[in-house]
Amino acid sequence: MTPGMTIEAYGADALPAEIAAQVAALEAHAWPGAGAGHDPALTPRAMVLLDGSGAVAASLALLYKPVPLAGRTYRAAGLSSVVTRASARGRGYGGRLVAAARASLAADPAVDVALFSCDRELTPFYEAAGFTALPGAVLIGGTPRAPLATDEPGFDKNVLAAFFTADPAADRAVFTGARIPLHPGTVDRLW
Ligand SMILES: CC(C)(COP(=O)(O)OP(=O)(O)OC[C@H]1O[C@@H](n2cnc3c(N)ncnc32)[C@H](O)[C@@H]1OP(=O)(O)O)[C@@H](O)C(=O)NCCC(=O)NCCS
Numbered sequence: 001m002t003p004g005m006t007i008e009a010y011g012a013d014a015l016p017a018e019i020a021a022q023v024a025a026l027e028a029h030a031w032p033g034a035g036a037g038h039d040p041a042l043t044p045r046a047m048v049l050l051d052g053s054g055a056v057a058a059s060l061a062l063l064y065k066p067v068p069l070a071g072r073t074y075r076a077a078g079l080s081s082v083v084t085r086a087s088a089r090g091r092g093y094g095g096r097l098v099a100a101a102r103a104s105l106a107a108d109p110a111v112d113v114a115l116f117s118c119d120r121e122l123t124p125f126y127e128a129a130g131f132t133a134l135p136g137a138v139l140i141g142g143t144p145r146a147p148l149a150t151d152e153p154g155f156d157k158n159v160l161a162a163f164f165t166a167d168p169a170a171d172r173a174v175f176t177g178a179r180i181p182l183h184p185g186t187v188d189r190l191w
Pocket residue numbers: 030058081082083084085088089090091092093094095096117118119121122124125
């Protein structure tokens with residue numbers, strides 16, 4: 001890692017105000033008009049990469065919820081709002097932060113699977129950080145009454161995953177090609 005650079009993680013209640021403001025500014029720049037913050041019901045955590053001056057160069061959110069599939073409940077965590085400061089892109093910051101997020105989830109005994117969607121063109125970016133695409137899988141976001149799925153017309157999304165269970169190959173097979181009832185709610189409709 002570049003000298004002086006650090007990666008830090010915070011629970012929602014522990015995020016210093018100065019860091020929170022910088023994350024909000026990065027998100028507002030990347031997604032103008034999108035609401036700030038995440039649903040507390042998803043126990044969000046923030047991960048940030050700080051450059052040598054202590055400024056936030058990249059950030060992401062980790063969101064958590066149980067997902068029922070094939071008669072089992074998987075404890076899932078997703079990456080959301082992955083963003084690098086526009087002036088700092090292409091230097092590997094985003095990739096380092098996403099790889100650190102994967103390592104953090106892999107080390108978390110309360111997480112069975114990392115699961116999220118991304119625009120198809122970004123699939124290689126996430127694969128380089130250790131996630132793999134789930135062929136044919138569809139994440140169903142929103143709520144059961146107001147769903148939002150990754151195969152909606154006009155979307156061009158892939159589902160990415162990493163499995164941390166006792167039998168990752170078997171669980172990958174369960175998720176491959178499945179319509180996955182993620183249902184994170186109305187704030188983070190698709191993560
Ligand atoms: C995606 C993003 C976080 C990558 O951050 P970064 O710090 O530039 O990432 P890295 O330097 O580690 O990797 C850059 C690589 O990501 C890939 N990449 C980034 N954006 C891409 C895009 N829109 N299409 C295709 N590939 C892309 C490229 O392979 C790029 O490699 P290059 O520098 O050789 O061109 C950053 O571009 C960003 O903030 N984008 C806007 C917000 C966004 O789309 N977030 C993803 C939400 S799922």
